[in-house]
Amino acid sequence: MSPRFAPPPAESIARDVSLALAEDLGAGDVTAALLPDDTDCAYLLCKENAVVCGRPWFDACHRALDPDVRIDWHVAEGDRVDKGTVLATLQGRTRALVSAERASLNFLQTLSGTATTTAEYVVAVSGTGTRILDTRKTIPGLRLAQKYAVRVGGGVNHRIGLFDAVMLKENHVRAAGTLTAAIRAARAMHPSLPLIVEVESIAQLEEALREGCDRILIDDFDAAMRREAVRIAKAAPFNGTIPLEVSGGVDMTTLRVIAEDGVDFISIGGLTKHVRAIDLSLKLGPPPASAQ
Known part of the structure; x- marks a missing residue:
């Protein structure tokens, strides 16, 4: 990762993720409990043109609930991607994938939004x-x-x-x-x-x-x-x-x-x-x- 892209300290990311998961999961994900707790795969889809940002938070959300989850990113932090791009594929416990979904997406969509808007302004003054x-x-x-x-x-x-x-x-x-x-x-x-x-x-x-x-x-x-x-x-x-x-x-x-x-x-x-x-x-x- 480029030094310019160096994320905040790991403890800061962990704190963000801990708070996000606590407010979403509370005492437990009652809906995910309806699913079989076996292994499944998933894919992360970007539905508009964007600059990707927030991978460390996305990864931390999923690893907090399933330390063994496999996350294969197809794009780098800071990449410009087109609508329809599969950003990553995941493999892990089904319930954990579903429970971490919203918090992980909230971080990625918010930070990608900030990065995308910033990039538009940077291009405008190039x-x-x-x-x-x-x-x-x-x-x-x-x-x-x-x-x-x-x-x-x-x-x-x-x-x-x-x-x-x-x-x-x-x-x-x-x-x-x-x-x-x-x-x-x-x-x-x-x-x-x-x-x-x-x-x-x-x-x-x-x-x-x-x-x-x-x-x-x-x-x-x-x-x-x-x-x-x-x-x-x-x-x-x-x-x-x-x-x-x-x-x-x-x-x-x-x-x-x-x-x-x-x-x-x-x-x-x-x-x-x-x-x-x-x-x-x-x-x-x-x-x-x-x-x-």
């Missing part, structure tokens, strides 16, 4: 040099999983939470008195953490550039202000050393224009907030001859 960022607008409890899916889709992770980067916004500047004071206080308190500064004007942009930080968020700039911000940040004496990020009001109709203005990053909450799951199904038996 050739501009702009990179697509996620946000903290994630499904509660699944942040590491969704941010992994963003990477699989070709995007870049913003800060994971409120602990791994300092992000100064309007209220912090107001409390400190000036933007410069806020930046200096943040540097003094958290010298080893990345510092991201949101600015509301060209004057604040220039102040942040002079004072120094790791990234500048130009939120709610109109097109003319955005282009002027790019010009200033890339010109001497700053020479593009501090990247610019755009956030807010971004969709497929505005994305390319913003990227072509020369910004370094565009952050999009919808990658993880507006999740549309990919249509998948797990069916007992061998795949039909007509399946890919």
